[in-house]
Amino acid sequence: MPSFQTTPGTRDILPPDAVRWRSFVEEFDAIVSLAGFQHIVVPMFEDLGVFQRLGDATDVVTKEMYDFVDKGGRHVALRPEQTAGVCRSFAQHRPLPPWKVWYSGPNFRYERAQHGRYRQFDQVGVEALGSDDPLLDVEVIALAVDFFQKLGLRNVVLNINSLGDSGDRARYVEALSQYFQARIGELSPESVATLERNPLRVLDSKRDSEQAVVAQAPFISGFLSDEAASHFAQVKQGLDALGIAYVVNERLVRGLDYYCRTTFEFQSTALESAQTAVGGGGRYDGLVEDLGGPATPGIGFAIGLDRTLLACDAEQVFPHPSTKADVFVIDTTGGLQALQLCQQFRTAGFASERAYGGRAMKAQMKAADKSGATYAVIIGTDELSQGVATVKSMVDGYQEEIPLDSVVEHVAAQLRKVSS
RNA sequence: GUGGGCGUAGCUCAGUUGGUUAGAGCGUCGGUUUGUGGUACCGAAGGUCGGGGGUUCGAGACCCCUCGUCCACCCCA
Numbered sequence: 001m002p003s004f005q006t007t008p009g010t011r012d013i014l015p016p017d018a019v020r021w022r023s024f025v026e027e028f029d030a031i032v033s034l035a036g037f038q039h040i041v042v043p044m045f046e047d048l049g050v051f052q053r054l055g056d057a058t059d060v061v062t063k064e065m066y067d068f069v070d071k072g073g074r075h076v077a078l079r080p081e082q083t084a085g086v087c088r089s090f091a092q093h094r095p096l097p098p099w100k101v102w103y104s105g106p107n108f109r110y111e112r113a114q115h116g117r118y119r120q121f122d123q124v125g126v127e128a129l130g131s132d133d134p135l136l137d138v139e140v141i142a143l144a145v146d147f148f149q150k151l152g153l154r155n156v157v158l159n160i161n162s163l164g165d166s167g168d169r170a171r172y173v174e175a176l177s178q179y180f181q182a183r184i185g186e187l188s189p190e191s192v193a194t195l196e197r198n199p200l201r202v203l204d205s206k207r208d209s210e211q212a213v214v215a216q217a218p219f220i221s222g223f224l225s226d227e228a229a230s231h232f233a234q235v236k237q238g239l240d241a242l243g244i245a246y247v248v249n250e251r252l253v254r255g256l257d258y259y260c261r262t263t264f265e266f267q268s269t270a271l272e273s274a275q276t277a278v279g280g281g282g283r284y285d286g287l288v289e290d291l292g293g294p295a296t297p298g299i300g301f302a303i304g305l306d307r308t309l310l311a312c313d314a315e316q317v318f319p320h321p322s323t324k325a326d327v328f329v330i331d332t333t334g335g336l337q338a339l340q341l342c343q344q345f346r347t348a349g350f351a352s353e354r355a356y357g358g359r360a361m362k363a364q365m366k367a368a369d370k371s372g373a374t375y376a377v378i379i380g381t382d383e384l385s386q387g388v389a390t391v392k393s394m395v396d397g398y399q400e401e402i403p404l405d406s407v408v409e410h411v412a413a414q415l416r417k418v419s420s
Numbered sequence: 421g422u423g424g425g426c427g428u429a430g431c432u433c434a435g436u437u438g439g440u441u442a443g444a445g446c447g448u449c450g451g452u453u454u455g456u457g458g459u460a461c462c463g464a465a466g467g468u469c470g471g472g473g474g475u476u477c478g479a480g481a482c483c484c485c486u487c488g489u490c491c492a493c494c495c496c497a
Contacts, residue, residue, distance in 0.1 A: 008488075059495050063421075081497085111495065112421080123497060190422090190494070206493075255496055265497095277497060304497030332455065361455050369457040380455055394457070 009111070009119025016320045021122070023321050024151075024305060025104045028124045031147050032102045035139065037126050040101040042085035048075045050088045053290045055257020057198040064109040066119075078108035081256070083284065083300055084291070086127045091293025097130020116275035116307040125281070127300035132285060134231045137262045138238030140299050144266060144279055145244050147303065152317030155270040156278060159249040160239075161263050162232035164224045166286065169260065172223040173199050179217055186213045200253040206274070219250045228261055235262050258284040262299065270314035271307070278311050279303035324372030325353040326415050328394075330364040330379065337379040341389075344408045350415060368394065374418060375411050379404075 006012060013021055029039070054061050060080045067077035079085055082103050090099060104124040113119060126143060128136055141158065148156045163169055176199040184192060187202070191210060194201045203214055224232065239246055246264075254263050263282030271278075281301025288296035312318040327345055329352060331338035338354040345352035353371045355364040361380070368376045378390040378399075389407040391414075392399035402410045 005488080064495075107497085109496080113489085114491070117496075121497065125497090188493095194494090201495090204495080274492070275496075279497065302497060307497060330456080360450085362457080363450085365457040367457090376457080378456070382455080390456090392456075397457090399456085 007119075009113040011118065016323060019323060020309065020318075020320045021305060024309065024318070025124055027150055028102070028104065028147055028303075031150060032126055032143055035100070035143055037100045037102040037128075037143075040086060040089070040103050041105070042082060042089055042103065043079070044106065045076045045078050046085055046088065048077045050084050050291065051077050051080060053258070053287065054080070054084055057201075058255055058257050060109060060255060064111050066108045066110055080109045081107050081302060082123065082125060083127060083256075083258075083302070084287070086300070087129070087284070087287045087293070087298065088291045090129050090296065090298075091288050091291045094293070097296065098136070099129045100126070101128075102126045114275065115273040116271070116304070116310050118306065122305040123302040124305065125300060125302035127298060129288065129296050129298040132231075132283075132297035134234035134262070135238050137231075137235045137283065137299055138242065138244075140281070140301060141235075141239065141264055142242055142244060144281075144301050144303060148266065148278075148308075151308070151312055153268070153270075153308075153311055153315055154317075155268060155315060156311070157267045157269055158244065158246040159252050159265045159267060160235070160246050161220065161249055161252040162224060162228055162235075163253065163260050163263055163282070164220060164228040165260055168220075168223050168225050168228055172218070172220050175218050175223065176200065176202070180213070183213050186210065198257075201255070203251045203253050204255075214251070221250055231261055254280060254282060256284075258287045258290075260285050264301070266303075268307070268311035268314070270311050272314075273310075275307055277304075278308045322372075324351070324374075326350040326373060327352045327375045327377055327411055328364075328368035328371050328373035329354045329377045330361065330368060332358075332361050332364070332380045333384050334358065337384065337389075341377060341379075341408065345411070348408055348412050350412060374415060377407060377411060 048065070048067050051065060052061055056062065065077050065080060067075065069075050082105070086101060086103065102125065104122065106120050106122050108120055110119060111117065126140060128140055141160075145158065164172065177195065180187060180195050180199060180202055184195075187195065187210060188205075188207055191202050191205055191207070203217065205214060236246075236248075252263060252265055254265065259282040261283040263280075265280035266278050267276045268278045269276070279301055281299070283297065283299045285297040286295075288294065288298060309318070327350055329338040329341045329345075331354065335356075335358060342352040342354050353373065355367045359367075365376070373394055376392045376394055378392060383389050383401070383404070387404050388401040389404050390399050391402050391407060391411055
């Protein structure tokens with residue numbers, strides 16, 4: 001018999017982790033819904049061209065895309081992120097701006113797996129299309145800040161920067177290119193190659209030997225147009241008004257080419273691995289137009305589930321939700337009593353569990369203990385013949401006999417008393 | 421894609437310079453007399469030592485290949 005395991009870079013999210021994943025998304029939903037963002041579901045794969053608009057100098061597009069030709073001859077790709085899909089959706093359906101949506105779900109990038117980095121990875125995120133108001137940038141950033149706070153994270157640092165408008169950016173890239181060319185001897189072969197493709201990315205280098213050259217490189221702030229500079233100033237002003245702490249990091253360029261003006265990234269200082277970015281985003285004012293829609297400004301962010309949960313683990317916050325049973329039914333008469341009682345408890349809205357396979361009383365008690373149930377309801381041959389059930393508190397061990405036909409009501413009343 | 425570490429029971433790991441029937445802890449299941457959990461004690465199940473080739477009288481240990489995994493670069497969430 002062949003045996004199988006998950007393909008590289010993918011993994012099973014088992015209980016109780018999957019339970020925690022779901023409540024993570026629920027928390028996110030709760031926060032962004034209050035700000036008027038509505039849920040959207042876009043396809044997990046799209047025409048390859050949709051994602052190519054992310055930029056031909058981005059690795060996400062050029063080397064990490066899961067693309068294939070389907071049976072109908074269409075060249076499609078699994079989404080590497082969801083912003084492009086949302087913008088395509090906007091261009092296709094032309095909703096009334098401002099259009100504020102949120103999403104969650106898996107994305108796919110073909111790269112070597114690492115701590116906090118997988119080929120299939122989940123994100124939650126928002127996109128707001130149709131307004132270039134800098135205070136919208138602030139509102140969007142504030143949502144992410146609120147979310148991290150809600151999770152209980154304290155060691156998340158907000159980095160912000162402005163990449164300017166396309167003209168500013170082009171002039172800056174030119175200046176950067178000239179600078180690095182002049183000091184090309186100090187760059188690693190890898191960075192020289194990166195310089196060819198996208199000079200901005202050289203700023204991202206983590207190689208120690210290059211830190212000096214990178215540190216002395218020209219700054220973007222010197223190239224911003226008056227409009228872009230003013231926009232950035234208003235964003236900072238808005239953040240200040242909300243009391244949100246941030247660090248202006250002019251080396252923050254981010255990997256997707258479509259970003260302009262405001263860009264930001266959340267770094268967890270609690271994580272020690274290489275992947276410390278738990279979330280990030282920015283403006284992409286030209287993207288909708290690139291996808292065939294009307295010229296529409298947009299801003300959004302994405303937060304990585306895995307990394308953020310790793311940060312939660314590191315800070316010991318956002319614990320796994322409880323999955324305890326309320327009541328455990330022990331039946332040594334064959335199982336029919338447990339079958340019926342569990343059903344009745346569930347109908348009444350209480351989590352009820354039981355053992356299967358006619359196991360010994362002691363084994364069933366152990367199972368009851370492990371289930372975390374507050375009460376055990378025991379039905380043996382004695383109880384059955386007398387028409388009663390033994391109700392035992394798993395907390396203090398106290399037990400009493402209750403008529404079988406009122407046992408659900410009795411235990412339900414006790415449980416309500418405990419929870420109130 | 422490049423480089424490095426690691427692959428032994430469900431999990432975490434031992435396994436001495438290659439030498440008989442591969443071990444422990446945890447977990448699981450059962451038991452410690454009559455129908456009662458958390459503790460303790462006893463016992464059991466569970467592994468073709470990632471896979472394939474090679475060296476050897478003999479390989480879990482050594483060599484090669486391969487797959488997987490982890491970490492770093494890269495990239496990004």
